[in-house]
Amino acid sequence: xxxxxxxxxxxxxxxxxxGLFINNEFVKGEKGQTIDVINPATExxxxxxxxxxxxxxxxxxxxxxxxxNKVWKDTTANERGRLxxxxxxxxxxxxxxxxxxxxxDNGKSISMAKGDVxxxxxxxxxxxxxxxxxxxxxxxxxxxxxxxxxxxxxxVVGQIIPWNFPLLMFAWKIGPALATGNTVxxxxxxxxxxxxxxxAKLVKEAGFPAGVLNVLSGYGKTAGQAIAEHxxxxxxxxxxxxxxxxxxxxxxxxxxxxxVTLELGGxxxxxxFADADIEAAIDWxxxxxxxxxxxxxxxxxxxxxxxxxxxxxxxxxxxxxxxNAVGDPFHDKTFQGPQVSKVQFDRIMGxxxxxxxxxxxxxxxxxxxxxxxxxxxxxxxxxxKADMTIxxxxxxxxxxxxxKFKDIDDLVHMANDTSYGLAAGVHTKDLKTAITVADKLKAxxxxxxxxxxxxxxLPFGGYKESGIGRELGKAALAxxxxxxxxxxxxxxxxxxx
Amino acid sequence: xxxxxxxxxxxxxxxxxxxxxGLFINNEFVKAKNGGTLETIYPAEExxxxxxxxxxxxxxxxxxxxxxxxxxxxxxxxxxxxxxSRLMSKLADxxxxxxxxxxxxxAWDNGKPYSVAANEDVExxxxxxxxxxxxxxxxxxxxxxxxxxxxxxxxxxxxxVCGQIIPWNYPLLMAGWKLGPALATGNTIxxxxxxxxxxxxxxxGNLIKEAGFPPGVVNIISGYGKTAGAALASHxxxxxxxxxxxxxxxxxxxxxxxxxxxxITLETGGxxxxxxFADADIDQAVKWSHFGIMGNMGQVCSATSRIxxxxxxxxxxxxxxxxxxxxxxxxxxxxxxxxxxxPQVTKQQFDKIQQYIETGKSxxxxxxxxxxxxxxxxxxxxxxxxxxxKDDMTIxxxxxxxxxxxxxSFxxxxxxxxxxxSSTYGLAAxxxxxxxxxxxxxxxxxxxxxxxxxxxxxxHYAIPFGGVKQSGIGRELGDYALQxxxxxKAVHVNLxxxx
Numbered sequence: 001x002x003x004x005x006x007x008x009x010x011x012x013x014x015x016x017x018x019g020l021f022i023n024n025e026f027v028k029g030e031k032g033q034t035i036d037v038i039n040p041a042t043e044x045x046x047x048x049x050x051x052x053x054x055x056x057x058x059x060x061x062x063x064x065x066x067x068x069n070k071v072w073k074d075t076t077a078n079e080r081g082r083l084x085x086x087x088x089x090x091x092x093x094x095x096x097x098x099x100x101x102x103x104x105d106n107g108k109s110i111s112m113a114k115g116d117v118x119x120x121x122x123x124x125x126x127x128x129x130x131x132x133x134x135x136x137x138x139x140x141x142x143x144x145x146x147x148x149x150x151x152x153x154x155x156v157v158g159q160i161i162p163w164n165f166p167l168l169m170f171a172w173k174i175g176p177a178l179a180t181g182n183t184v185x186x187x188x189x190x191x192x193x194x195x196x197x198x199x200a201k202l203v204k205e206a207g208f209p210a211g212v213l214n215v216l217s218g219y220g221k222t223a224g225q226a227i228a229e230h231x232x233x234x235x236x237x238x239x240x241x242x243x244x245x246x247x248x249x250x251x252x253x254x255x256x257x258x259x260v261t262l263e264l265g266g267x268x269x270x271x272x273f274a275d276a277d278i279e280a281a282i283d284w285x286x287x288x289x290x291x292x293x294x295x296x297x298x299x300x301x302x303x304x305x306x307x308x309x310x311x312x313x314x315x316x317x318x319x320x321x322x323x324n325a326v327g328d329p330f331h332d333k334t335f336q337g338p339q340v341s342k343v344q345f346d347r348i349m350g351x352x353x354x355x356x357x358x359x360x361x362x363x364x365x366x367x368x369x370x371x372x373x374x375x376x377x378x379x380x381x382x383x384x385k386a387d388m389t390i391x392x393x394x395x396x397x398x399x400x401x402x403x404k405f406k407d408i409d410d411l412v413h414m415a416n417d418t419s420y421g422l423a424a425g426v427h428t429k430d431l432k433t434a435i436t437v438a439d440k441l442k443a444x445x446x447x448x449x450x451x452x453x454x455x456x457x458l459p460f461g462g463y464k465e466s467g468i469g470r471e472l473g474k475a476a477l478a479x480x481x482x483x484x485x486x487x488x489x490x491x492x493x494x495x496x497x
Numbered sequence: 498x499x500x501x502x503x504x505x506x507x508x509x510x511x512x513x514x515x516x517x518x519g520l521f522i523n524n525e526f527v528k529a530k531n532g533g534t535l536e537t538i539y540p541a542e543e544x545x546x547x548x549x550x551x552x553x554x555x556x557x558x559x560x561x562x563x564x565x566x567x568x569x570x571x572x573x574x575x576x577x578x579x580x581x582s583r584l585m586s587k588l589a590d591x592x593x594x595x596x597x598x599x600x601x602x603x604a605w606d607n608g609k610p611y612s613v614a615a616n617e618d619v620e621x622x623x624x625x626x627x628x629x630x631x632x633x634x635x636x637x638x639x640x641x642x643x644x645x646x647x648x649x650x651x652x653x654x655x656x657x658v659c660g661q662i663i664p665w666n667y668p669l670l671m672a673g674w675k676l677g678p679a680l681a682t683g684n685t686i687x688x689x690x691x692x693x694x695x696x697x698x699x700x701x702g703n704l705i706k707e708a709g710f711p712p713g714v715v716n717i718i719s720g721y722g723k724t725a726g727a728a729l730a731s732h733x734x735x736x737x738x739x740x741x742x743x744x745x746x747x748x749x750x751x752x753x754x755x756x757x758x759x760x761i762t763l764e765t766g767g768x769x770x771x772x773x774f775a776d777a778d779i780d781q782a783v784k785w786s787h788f789g790i791m792g793n794m795g796q797v798c799s800a801t802s803r804i805x806x807x808x809x810x811x812x813x814x815x816x817x818x819x820x821x822x823x824x825x826x827x828x829x830x831x832x833x834x835x836x837x838x839x840p841q842v843t844k845q846q847f848d849k850i851q852q853y854i855e856t857g858k859s860x861x862x863x864x865x866x867x868x869x870x871x872x873x874x875x876x877x878x879x880x881x882x883x884x885x886x887k888d889d890m891t892i893x894x895x896x897x898x899x900x901x902x903x904x905x906s907f908x909x910x911x912x913x914x915x916x917x918x919s920s921t922y923g924l925a926a927x928x929x930x931x932x933x934x935x936x937x938x939x940x941x942x943x944x945x946x947x948x949x950x951x952x953x954x955x956x957h958y959a960i961p962f963g964g965v966k967q968s969g970i971g972r973e974l975g976d977y978a979l980q981x982x983x984x985x986k987a988v989h990v991n992l993x994x995x996x
Contacts, residue, residue, distance in 0.1 A: 078628075125586075129582065130631065132628060132959055133632070133959070133976065431990070432993075435648050439645070457635070474637075490937055491934070
């Protein structure tokens with residue numbers, strides 16, 4: 001099978017790399033296996049990519065280690081930053097190509113995909129700027145000592161990313177890892193391998209030394225597991241489901257205790273107080289749950305509305321949701337494309353069926369849209385109770401569950417009644433309400449009068465079973481560095497000895 | 498016929514380019530209101546390069562007005578920090594594109610070797626602008642937890658309209674050092690260049706406009722210290738003044754700034770000590786010591802111009818230093834490939850240095866090498882070495898700012914630290930030793946804003962630069978420079994403390 005394929009899209013025609021990107025070259029997998037890549041809007045096979053198995057992971061790690069030891073460890077911070085800036089420029093140059101690949105592979109609308117790719121360039125530039133600003137400290141303990149800390153890279157890091165924002169997740173991972181001087185073996189999701197492979201081409205063009213970044217397409221159970229268990233990977237970062245997150249933690253414990261950061265699921269509460277700007281709150285609630293077809297870890301999927309505005313809210317929200325344009329990703333006006341795969345589609349429809357049977361009120365949607373492509377109608381359930389499956393489990397689709405609340409105490413109790421803790425939204429005009437509710441919610445990000453407003457400068461991550469560690473902002477640098485304390489004795493003998 | 502706003506020039510290396518000569522205000526080059534001009538000289542040939550418009554008080558007022566309006570305009574004051582970062586990165590890209598032009602201008606106007614101007618000075622400007630571009634979106638306030646009744650946070654806001662007065666020894670680089678942190682933190686600027694070297698910053702004005710900075714964010718004026726500089730330092734609508742130059746002028750600036758208590762940072766003179774212990778790597782000590790005083794024609798505020806050599810290696814050091822200087826310090830015009838040392842920047846500087854040399858001879862120091870002019874045209878001086886210099890000699894106490902080094906010997910560590918510290922200056926210091934404890938111990942004891950262990954003048958954009966005592970107030974470079982352009986506002990939100 002070839003290592004590239006020409007692909008023609010409504011927006012661009014381009015060469016798609018298909019191989020495994022190891023040592024700045026695209027190569028076949030050792031076992032010669034491949035993965036079918038499906039277009040979720042048409043259910044057709046777009047192409048096949050080469051599949052990485054354990055042997056290829058071993059190859060990539062070997063290369064990453066050697067490059068770290070011989071080249072990257074001694075590359076100046078200034079140079080690392082310069083290369084990342086160059087990569088961001090190239091991504092911006094090829095924005096339309098990358099956005100088109102995302103729409104094709106993931107199903108998100110072309111306008112959303114362009115937004116993603118712009119955010120990718122911004123994220124990489126942000127971390128490029130950190131490269132030469134990683135400071136240790138000098139700490140005074142007594143007059144005879146000179147003590148300093150040095151912030152060092154960890155070494156070779158493994159990164160496993162999901163399919164919901166393929167290129168953006170790629171940027172969130174490689175940005176801080178490369179800025180801090182690590183080398184990387186990154187596995188994409190088997191559902192969406194294409195954009196990272198094209199980006200890998202740009203990594204070579206930017207001038208990164210061979211072996212600094214290696215990109216593998218592969219399955220979680222084989223390639224992903226091989227990375228999680230590898231004895232020569234110093235750290236693993238994973239974004240995906242809580243279930244798989246647990247497996248990664250176990251694999252680290254069973255191998256070399258590699259450092260682990262996890263970005264997992266959520267069932268985030270989005271709270272609307274009676275004194276909110278209701279029109280705006282509805283727009284944000286709509287965006288909060290239906291953005292990216294509900295395939296967002298921080299989606300505001302449990303919407304809590306204060307009882308005095310409950311009925312009006314639902315009526316207006318229904319009208320809004322029914323107007324969301326569901327259709328062809330390459331159409332300019334599309335808001336919601338297909339779910340990413342048949343597996344996801346079936347899973348979500350299963351939850352919708354449960355919702356219908358459990359006593360919740362189906363306000364709108366609830367079915368497939370059309371008969372080709374994994375499209376689901378924007379679906380709203382109201383009068384939900386805490387023990388319903390659709391209120392407890394992460395659906396990862398365009399399904400909102402609405403419940404009413406009385407006052408702050410009642411609300412805080414219900415909102416925090418979950419094993420997750422990724423994000424939350426609060427809509428209110430009152431200064432004190434906003435701050436005190438934000439204080440009380442157990443969530444890694446609290447959005448006030450907005451939702452899904454991620455920014456590369458703001459730390460993002462979960463409380464409780466939504467994850468370990470924080471991505472984005474300066475906080476992400478801590479995931480990819482270790483602190484060495486150097487203490488120099490300038491005088492004196494050990495006392496009494 | 499009055500001076501046009503730009504002139505077509507041909508540099509000594511054949512480069513033809515368009516040199517703006519107006520005052521850069523609101524993204525346009527304009528004439529000085531009273532039509533005043535000043536001439537700038539090519540010090541290698543003592544010939545006039547061109548005239549430029551010279552700002553006086555009325556022009557400073559216009560520039561301040563433009564900077565104030567730009568500061569209050571949302572297209573600068575409310576843009577995303579990410580956008581500020583992009584503008585600065587773009588400027589860095591343009592400086593890189595025009596490296597040859599900018600390097601040529603500085604070599605021509607200042608006299609430094611072209612290869613240094615283009616590959617060191619301009620290169621550092623590019624890296625520094627990118628470095629500060631990277632800070633623009635990483636300027637954090639804090640939240641401070643004092644209990645549930647209060648949300649307390651700090652906002653780090655720009656200082657406002659900043660006056661920046663820069664010297665002639667690194668014309669473009671000094672502009673870069675000043676603009677970088679001021680722009681990253683969101684201020685607007687009036688930059689007054691040195692009257693000896695106005696050209697490269699004016700060219701930079703074109704690039705600032707091309708990069709897309711809104712009008713009035715950066716204003717660049719040529720002018721004299723006594724008129725334009727004084728007007729800027731004493732202006733009551735300027736929020737901050739930053740100055741690099743002599744300690745004497747720094748003191749005048751400080752007094753002028755008192756008029757509206759404007760925020761002030763100063764980078765002034767130095768007579769930095771260089772301590773060479775007997776356990777140093779002598780070969781490296783000689784090479785770095787040479788660079789530490791002979792680089793940039795000795796026109797470096799942080800030059801380690803007083804060398805103290807431990808007595809057991811004293812004569813050997815002097816002999817090696819003399820030989821090394823003879824080999825390396827090739828005096829030639831700036832566009833010659835072999836040039837290490839070009840001319841001094843002006844006749845005034847040249848005369849001043851010659852006078853110090855004469856004083857040194859008459860005070861009884863041992864003249865080991867140099868001491869005379871080179872050639873008959875151009876402000877060239879031989880690299881000059883005085884030994885057996887006593888601490889009370891003028892040449893040991895005063896900043897010469899030329900290729901003149903003074904060397905003396907010492908016996909003990911305690912003695913040399915005392916002698917190194919007995920100066921009103923405190924900018925930098927060098928220490929040469931291979932002994933771990935001695936190195937850190939001496940670094941901690943010496944009165945200096947910067948200490949180089951086993952090197953000299955080995956600066957880096959990410960490492961703070963500045964002096965103690967009369968060498969200055971505040972720090973440039975690194976993230977420390979950001980503090981000079983930021984003010985802290987504490988916000989307390991009362992969440993329940995009711996009376």
